[in-house]
Amino acid sequence: MRNPAEPESFRLVIPSQTRYLNLVTGMAKRASIVAGMDDATSAKISIAVDEAVTNVIVHAYSGEADHLVEIDLRFLPQALEVHIHHTGRPIRDNEVVLPDPREYIKHPRKGGLGLLLMSRFMDEIRYIETGEGSECLMIKRVV
Amino acid sequence: MADLTIQVHEVNGVAVLRPEGFINAHTVRQFEGAMEAQIHAGRFTLLLDCRLLNYISSAGLGAIMGLIETVRENGGDIMLCSLQKNVREIFDTLGFTELYRVFPTEEEALRSLNGTI
Numbered sequence: 289m290r291n292p293a294e295p296e297s298f299r300l301v302i303p304s305q306t307r308y309l310n311l312v313t314g315m316a317k318r319a320s321i322v323a324g325m326d327d328a329t330s331a332k333i334s335i336a337v338d339e340a341v342t343n344v345i346v347h348a349y350s351g352e353a354d355h356l357v358e359i360d361l362r363f364l365p366q367a368l369e370v371h372i373h374h375t376g377r378p379i380r381d382n383e384v385v386l387p388d389p390r391e392y393i394k395h396p397r398k399g400g401l402g403l404l405l406m407s408r409f410m411d412e413i414r415y416i417e418t419g420e421g422s423e424c425l426m427i428k429r430v431v
Numbered sequence: 432m433a434d435l436t437i438q439v440h441e442v443n444g445v446a447v448l449r450p451e452g453f454i455n456a457h458t459v460r461q462f463e464g465a466m467e468a469q470i471h472a473g474r475f476t477l478l479l480d481c482r483l484l485n486y487i488s489s490a491g492l493g494a495i496m497g498l499i500e501t502v503r504e505n506g507g508d509i510m511l512c513s514l515q516k517n518v519r520e521i522f523d524t525l526g527f528t529e530l531y532r533v534f535p536t537e538e539e540a541l542r543s544l545n546g547t548i
Binding site: 306307309310313328331332334335338339342345346400401402404405408409 | 434453455456457486488489490492493516517520521524525
């Protein structure tokens, strides 16, 4: 039985493979609507989740396909929390450097845009080490 | 249904690519390959007709970024048209609409090139 003191939540665990991304983003979008977000905000959340899960698969797990990524969505009264848990190489807050879009436009190159999209589309992002692995926590508040 | 399909046709030397579905880290190689095939065939002006594109992540944006210098060095360009609202928002958020020419329709994009190809 669910502990009523804890937020309602559900969890999806996928192999660390990009072919599951569409499944994850579809779920994130639907969950955002359930949480009370409008369509435009739900689309942004799904992009942020895509970017965060891609980072785990590509960077934390270096593209290795035999690991797990756990996506835990928690429905708070005024926010949706997305916890993305993995046991790969941790990302620390102080390692995250957001590119300057104006510099990007002057000097086009590949890479680095995912973190920027995450930061623009979510209200809060934290990188946490849990003892059992690492977690990217993203929060979007219901306006 | 596949995550991504890409139709390609040519109009007066312009390669018009019409991606349908989702461009993300899983499908980006297919998207990149479709653009590269046009460049290798000597078509350096690409028009991405995004009317059926539901979604593009940073992987797809990076693929476009990775080819923009090549096409411009060869006298071409990468243009976009018919962006859906959420796709437009991604481009706007990153300031990409300053880097690429964006048109409401394919016809307007092609008309803008009259006499320049």
